[in-house]
Amino acid sequence: MxxxxxxxxxxxxxxxxxxxxxxxxxxxxxxxxxxxxxxxxxxxxxxxxxxxxxxxxxxxxxxxxNIPVQHIIGFEHFYGYQFIVGPEVLIPRFETEELVAKVLSCYDEYFHKELVDVVDVGTGSGAIAITLSLEEEMMNVDATDISEEALKVAKENAKNLNAKVNFLSGDMLEPLIESGKKYDILVSNPPYIPEEEYVESLVKDNEPHLALFGGNDGMVFYEKILKNAHHILKPKSMIAFEHGWNQKEKMEVLIKKYFPKSKYEIIKDMNGKDRITIIYN
CATH class of the missing domain: 1.10.8 (Helicase, Ruva Protein; domain 3)
Incomplete structure (x- = not known):
């Protein structure tokens, strides 16, 4: 043929x-x-x-x-880099590239190219943490995940791409609080799909539910992070989230509850949908 x-x-x-x-x-x-x-x-x-x-x-x-193409070929491209992916991790999405780009531009404006400590919470394949490390040499990057299988994939990606990222095992901020280290930038794309929301079978049947679903309203992990973020952040700091297009109002409620004095902006993605939140402390 x-x-x-x-x-x-x-x-x-x-x-x-x-x-x-x-x-x-x-x-x-x-x-x-x-x-x-x-x-x-x-x-x-x-x-x-x-x-x-x-x-x-x-x-x-x-x-x-019904196997994702990325699982068949074994990788996905993200921000110009090739990342190994498999059933252990969420396949990186284009919207998350926009989150990375926004973090880099906000870093330039807010920290003026100073040396900063960055943590990616719930790193999965390591796409966010590794890309930030490769794109900005003034970022010292740590990353956490509760899944040992995901961390194995992330470490392999870091090794393949020659990225300097320190990976920590544990639930959300727990390993960071235990370490006592303070950060300038916290970035996270946590699970944010509500439990009862329809998800196409290609995604639901092949990607880890631990990386997809965020409780009844999809906001469980955002609240978990914001509630405890003060334990790991420096006085001048920044939080960057990716979230669902219809979660703007719920995000604002959480910000006003846990960071009432902080400025924030909610940014639309390339499709004109609310997708990224940046909090400035």
Missing amino acids: TVRELLKYGEKLAIDHNKEGSAIKLLLMHFLEKESYELIMNMDKAVNETLAAKYKEGVSLYVIE
Whole structure:
């Protein structure tokens, strides 16, 4: 079969099963080890049977078995870096790239390129912590997670990307409070989906529920962090959250409860939805 025929084969199967056709191209690129432009230039080139069989198996896993493409190929790109992902961690999303970009720009404005201590709470794959460390050399970055499996993935990503991040095992802020260390910046993308909210099966069946659901209203972990953040923050500090598009009002209630004197801003994402909150202390 040619590259064109394999692509059509996968796309038809995806359409027949109400799956995204764009994922098929990613699979073909992965198994043929080609970039997008190389596929276009070689559409009528024959593919050997072994590679074609591996690609078809990957398509079947995605379309029939409902396995995320990122789990099949073993990685996801985030902020220009390649991160290992698997069932142990949440697959990094584009919205979280916006959180990282906002933290970097706010750091420039608020801390003026000073050396700062940063902690990423609930790091998962390590995408946020590692990216901040790689993008800003003046950030000393720590990261926490309650999942030992997730920390193993995060440490592997840090090693592969040559990032200097100190990982701590424990529930949210607990290991940080125990250490007694104080931070300039706290960043977190905690689980924020309400328990009863509909989640597509591709996500619900394959990504850790520990990293998805945030209690009845999705705000459990935000309150847990804000309630105890004063134990780990320096007098001049910043908190940055990613949250659900419809959680603005609930976030404001928590900020006024635990940081009544602090200024804050809630920022819309690329789709015009409330997605990021920055608190300035």
